Amino acid sequence: MRHQPVHSSFFNKPTLELAQALLGKILVKETAEGIAAGIIVETEAYIGPGDQAAHSFNNRRTARTEVMFGPAGYTYTYVMHTHCLVNVVSGAADSPEAILIRGVEPVEGMELMYQRRGPVKREQDLTNGPGKLTKALGIVKEDYGRPLWEAPLYIAEGNEPELTAAGPRIGIDNSGEAREYPWRFWVSGNRFVSGTKKNNIIK
DNA sequence: TCACGGATGTCCT
DNA sequence: GGACATCCGTGAT
Numbered sequence: 624m625r626h627q628p629v630h631s632s633f634f635n636k637p638t639l640e641l642a643q644a645l646l647g648k649i650l651v652k653e654t655a656e657g658i659a660a661g662i663i664v665e666t667e668a669y670i671g672p673g674d675q676a677a678h679s680f681n682n683r684r685t686a687r688t689e690v691m692f693g694p695a696g697y698t699y700t701y702v703m704h705t706h707c708l709v710n711v712v713s714g715a716a717d718s719p720e721a722i723l724i725r726g727v728e729p730v731e732g733m734e735l736m737y738q739r740r741g742p743v744k745r746e747q748d749l750t751n752g753p754g755k756l757t758k759a760l761g762i763v764k765e766d767y768g769r770p771l772w773e774a775p776l777y778i779a780e781g782n783e784p785e786l787t788a789a790g791p792r793i794g795i796d797n798s799g800e801a802r803e804y805p806w807r808f809w810v811s812g813n814r815f816v817s818g819t820k821k822n823n824i825i826k
Numbered sequence: 827t828c829a830c831g832g833a834t835g836t837c838c839t
Numbered sequence: 840g841g842a843c844a845t846c847c848g849t850g851a852t
Contacts, residue, residue, distance in 0.1 A: 753832095754832090
């Protein structure tokens, strides 16, 4: 299967808009072992300066958050304990915003994914979480800073999802009022959306 | 050297 | 489906 990367200008839109535009697109990772790809079904927006949940809150600039201060369309990988999370940098340069990819639906390289993830009970356990999908796709922290419109790691054109939903983000209970923001977006009813509470639908 | 962060998987009900 | 133990890299002291 061939995937058509998006143009670099695709990332040139407001973060909240981009977070929704990413739903239905395909996240592709090419490695020596082969290609693994999945449709993006869940995202979360993080808008640095005023968002207490973001690593770049209050323009906090460190080696880790550096890439978020660059132009949009680059990869921000974030190692959390044993897991690696993948984000799409958004916003203009000096505007530290990013979109976390929380769930994908496999479309290519299922064998690779099973190989990398080990035995899982259900198919959706392969990629229905931010740490799971990076492992399944073979995304590692070394992908930090890569442009997302060309191989080996890129966003490819896909089909518009039929119905999307929005709601509060996950796992940021200590982030003040920012936790109320409906900045999590997902494809309604999709099996590969993380978590079990899919009911706080705003849109 | 230490405090901190949040997803995963397993066990339990 | 819910609760809990475990995992380790980053940044500040």
